[in-house]
Amino acid sequence: MSDDKVKRLKDKLENLPFSDYYGLKSPGLTCYLNSVLQVLFMTKDFRDAVKRSGDKNATTIDWRLAELFDALEKRAATTHAIVEFLRIANVYEQQDAAEYLEKILSLCSREASKIFRGELHYNATCLTCKEEKRSCSLFWLLPLSMGDSQRDADTVADRLDSFFDVQRVTGDNQLYCTRCERKQDANLECELKQAPGVVTLLLKRFTFDARRRRYVKLQHSAVVPRTLSLAGCTYDLYAVVNHVGTLTGGHYTAEIKSFQTGWWYCFDDRVVKSLKTKPFGEGETFFRTCSAYILIYRKVNRAPGEADGSDAAARFAPSGVEDEGGAGEAEPGDAPGLLNGGPGHASWDVPSPPRRSVSELDRSGVVAGWAPPPSPPSPPPPDDGRKHCRPSRNEPRQHKGRNSRREAAQTVTRKRENSPKTPWRY
Template identity: 60%
Template structure:
């Protein structure tokens, strides 16, 4: 068979929707929500927790998620009920996927949401008296700054390491110390004191530009690590939410690794297609992307499949 014909046939097959997996039928332009719902559905532990908890907590949205997840296993369901309960009135207004990821987790039962929930300890050390103070807070997402990488490649692993580096504040940014009774230079650092089962990283591509007096999107390319180490835990990449366009007009899609097949699929609203070729290049599992926005990692889940 002619090579050109074979190539065209292969490309056609790759672009076909995968009948085994379903897209979502939304009431408007809610791609930001569709991506998050697909990621939650393909987080096996979250899916199972929602099924267990849906009848126990009427104040959560677990029953609606359970209904949606059960439908996703056999057909393309509608998201109208989820959209309504989240208070989305204008379904044609662009919104942030990270915001709705956190909003859904805040409305789900504690047993389900704890899979994504971690805890940070923030430590402040005064340079004057050398005393330290601690404060703890929980997180759904760890935000990684990419503002200095607009014209060069951003390395996710290095960005994550930078998040935990000690930062010195001085000059106008000095902090008031109760023991010294005055402002002092200080060291700020944080550490993970409770590791989530699923770790979510946010590449902060939207930043305020003082020159243009508004927020702009940073289009830098990111080297996405397939595995990351946090608090003595190894995490493996299983989902990437991409953002295309800018603040005024953009689109979200989600690439997700199926825990059933070990293959990668792109969930683009109603359509689903295999994208293994995007993640396995010359036999290596790696990704370089200028659209990656949210990165989801599972604690040790895909270590065998990625080796």
């Protein structure tokens, strides 16, 4: 057989739409769940960890994931047990894939979830009295803001660098300083203290439009690099969760690179196909996409002297807590304790921020050094780049009369004047 015929045969075989993997048969419209489950299944370290800790007597989700992964290795599997464990009541309601990725990881054992867990350190400095407050938090994913312009594509690497830039808060965003006893301008700084084995980036495509008073989806393209350099470590892209459609109706799929074959596959609920067109061409170091929502990078080499990620989790675990089930363990997004910055910092005895994940907050949201207001008014919808449910139509309407509206406006004004600025943004 001639070389030309061999080459043509090879090209045809590579372009055949066959797959070495199986899809998921799920109830209703739960593509948001299917996409993240396939990402977890195609993450070898995570798959092996849930199988090792898959004790049916445990309170974690590990053994249910282990059963699902065992079935996926042989045939198309069903997700009914996972849906029931996650208490998804309405399987026909569109949900957020990033939210359920975090939810699954928070329900896993510490051993299984540690590959996705990193540690951030925060420092807030009052620009008037120079008082500093330091805190730390674990995270599952890092939310990256996207620009409003559709002309220029957002570069993921630049957005990631901006996440760690020093941020100055002024004007309406001032923070309350306990030493000055008033709201002051401040600098907020974020540092990656413990790099996870898998870095998950959330592109904040769903944002609140203040002019139109509703959530919208940003459809412009993003430049996604093949590799990332973070905290002296190199990461390689191996999974992309895509969302096509609009805020009110869309569909999730996952494109994942196999750790076994090195090929890219598209996981679309029950259908799994090898990609005819790979994200990166020969010699290309990036690609452009208008649908990428979650980017997952795997660490390919460690920084010199880097410790295992489990050390960070151990520092935040209360004494006497067993590893199984992760009960009592500090969750990503918490402020597990305040780090004293030296003499004169004992006055920063304030409660920790509310229990929320990092992706639900701005970078200033996890700084625990600024005292919260005693009775904050109802916060506006969170601008965390995700989809949110509309308010219920059955909610009672208030302040129908002219006098009632005037009294309500006066009450809100008094609260705003008498309450210090909340230190975190919802």
